[in-house]
Amino acid sequence: MWFDTWSDVLRVLTVGAAAYVSLVAVLRLSGKRTLAKLNAFDLVVTVALGSTLATILLSADVSWSEGVAAFLVLVLLQLAVSWSTAHLGPDRTVVTARPVTLLRDGVLDERATLGQRLTTAEVRQAVRSAGVGGFDQVARIVLETDGTLSVITTGNVGDGTCLEPGDR
Structure with missing residues (x-):
């Protein structure tokens, strides 16, 4: 359909604006962490917030107050999970993946790479993106908890305190 009624359009405009302002508030x-791309749960919350906003905008069956309640539930759950991951220590792996070393001192760990469903070509791409020409110039490549690949060149290892425990 191209057009139903002006009242439907007016509803989208008014409820949409109110829902947007509510979401921003x-x-x-809730703080910066709510939209941070730190782990899978953070991504789920971000997508769910967008989906909720779209539902409020386009579904006359969902009131503004129900939408705001959904925003609050999602943000409160995200805050609870982020608090627990910060305070529970080793048990946080239920929600947050651990970083995985894929390359150590120029040698690619093919078992780790395959275990993370990555190809050698993808690892090479990450090295090139870091401005490095070869594995021999790389001290570590780490698959981070958010799915990004960190490339640490041999000249940038420093004291090694930011490497995984046991990697030094």
Whole structure:
């Protein structure tokens, strides 16, 4: 359909604007971590917030107050999970993946790479993106908890305190 009624359009405009303002307010109150791309749960919350906003905008069956309640539930759950991962220590792996070393001192760990469903070509691409020409110039490549590949060149190892435990 191209057009139903002006009242439907007016509803989208008014409820959409109110829902948007509400979402921005909830996100500002909850802090920067709510939209950080740190782990799978953070990504799920970000996608769910966007989906909730779209539902509020386009579904007349969902009221503004129900949408704001959904925003609050998602943000409060995200805050609870982020608090627990920061305070529970080793048990946080239920929600947060551990970083995985894929390359150590120029040698690619093919078992780790295959175990993480990555190809050698993808690892090489990460090395090139870091401005490095070969594995021999790389001290570590780490698959981070958010899915990004960190490339640490041999000249940038420093004291090694930012490498995984046991990697030094």
